[in-house]
Amino acid sequence: MLEQLKKKFQDRTVQAGVVGLGYVGLPLAVEFAKEGIHVTGIDLDSRKTEAIGAGRSYIQDVATESLAPLVASGMLRATTDFSIIRELDTINICVPTPLRKTKDPDMSFIDAASREIAKHLHPGMLIILESTTYPGTTDEMLLPILEDASGLKVGVDFFVCFSPERVDPGNPNFHTKNIPKVVGGITPACTEAGAAFYGMALDTVVPVGSTRVAEMVKLLENTFRMINIGLVNELAIMCDRMGINVWEVIDAAKTKPFGFMAFYPGPGLGGHCIPVDPYYLSWKTKQAGIEARFIELAGYINGQMPHFVVDKIQNALNDHTKPLKGSHVHILGVAYKRDIDDVRESPALDIIHLLQARGARVTYSDPYVKKCRIESTGELTAQDPLEMAATSDCVVCVTDHVVFDYAAVLEKAILIVDTRNAFKKFTSSKVVAL
Ligand SMILES: NC(=O)c1ccc[n+]([C@@H]2O[C@H](COP(=O)([O-])OP(=O)(O)OC[C@H]3O[C@@H](n4cnc5c(N)ncnc54)[C@H](O)[C@@H]3O)[C@@H](O)[C@H]2O)c1
The missing domain is CATH 3.40.50.720 (NAD(P)-binding Rossmann-like Domain)
Known part of the structure; x- marks a missing residue:
């Protein structure tokens, strides 16, 4: 499975997906599409998917002039329909992780997105969580949802990683492409798949030993x-x-x-x-x-x-x-x-x-x-x-x-x-x- 997936990365035939097309998800989708990779964005908000369909950006760091040609050439498309996941090889989850009024994590967005993905998960897929969250989310929460619904085995039938998003909106020097990307998988094969995936479009990839390390990296940076x-x-x-x-x-x-x-x-x-x-x-x-x-x-x-x-x-x-x-x-x-x-x-x-x-x-x-x-x-x-x-x-x-x-x-x-x-x-x- 891993070799097949890596082959798709090498020859650029991979069908990539991004769930959540906000400040993080849209720049990521655009970066991969620019590298000649077919990307499908999925969002619950039809105003966003329609704007993308019309070639119009709603994120300051993504210029409409760079988005429109990608949509026109078919490299980037967007939908509210999760069943499109059946056609995709990879998914990056970029949904919100706010706090509740009590300052407890609100995991409802990750939960809802994971359950939708699980319905359409198929062998050979790579799922990467990018939303900032507490250490353990990927293996304690995302993984059981995916495995239980599909009957597939991680590291063998499909691959799961966490990769913190470090984008800094408005920063003129550092953006999705040139910010080093940390990625950690549930198994070594998962990390290898994740690193190969980002290697297609981003300048520097930093593999780490587990999803928990990758989750903690982001929290260290922001807590610092x-x-x-x-x-x-x-x-x-x-x-x-x-x-x-x-x-x-x-x-x-x-x-x-x-x-x-x-x-x-x-x-x-x-x-x-x-x-x-x-x-x-x-x-x-x-x-x-x-x-x-x-x-x-x-x-x-x-x-x-x-x-x-x-x-x-x-x-x-x-x-x-x-x-x-x-x-x-x-x-x-x-x-x-x-x-x-x-x-x-x-x-x-x-x-x-x-x-x-x-x-x-x-x-x-x-x-x-x-x-x-x-x-x-x-x-x-x-x-x-x-x-x-x-x-x-x-x-x-x-x-x-x-x-x-x-x-x-x-x-x-x-x-x-x-x-x-x-x-x-x-x-x-x-x-x-x-
Ligand atoms: N904004 C930043 O500067 C930044 C930087 C680094 C990390 N992050 C992290 O990245 C994650 C996303 O942040 P953001 O700023 O892009 O949020 P955002 O609110 O701009 O975008 C999230 C998108 O997800 C969509 N969404 C919500 N639930 C969904 C679901 N179940 N299925 C599909 N789409 C869904 C929303 O409609 C929205 O378009 C958060 O965890 C955040 O902490 C953000």
């Missing part, structure tokens, strides 16, 4: 970021109390050529990964009787940052003899990070909610986010940043998109609270840095 950001956020709070500019401290510290890596404070964590993934690890370790104390502590500190920012805004307005209640606060940037259009878990949403709860009138501008929904008060529409800078009592830079005209905002605003050090190059008493 979350904890270091927590540390530097706490340092920012300390520096604020002591009247020290934390940004200057970090810039000087990073001149040390070894043993230090710069992380920066900010208004709080956002996105589908850093604020979420470490809790998959802490949930799992609790079952083994181990408390993941670093994760809990960093999560607490990072979760306090929107409150810290709102206090900072209130104090800055106070210095201008204005109460927060009734003041017009304009938020510059609501995406969870620079130059992307994603507001999932964005701290801007918390900050807006907290400001509104204290009686402020809040507007926002963001070239990538035309509308945003605030849980308590409903939808806001993006405004013009310069008009708002000229009329608001305080501008708060939450997301430092490159396209903002910072010099013009500074000229028009009377007060700026800068949570990203975006106004670093200007020396102005109008700017209050985090």
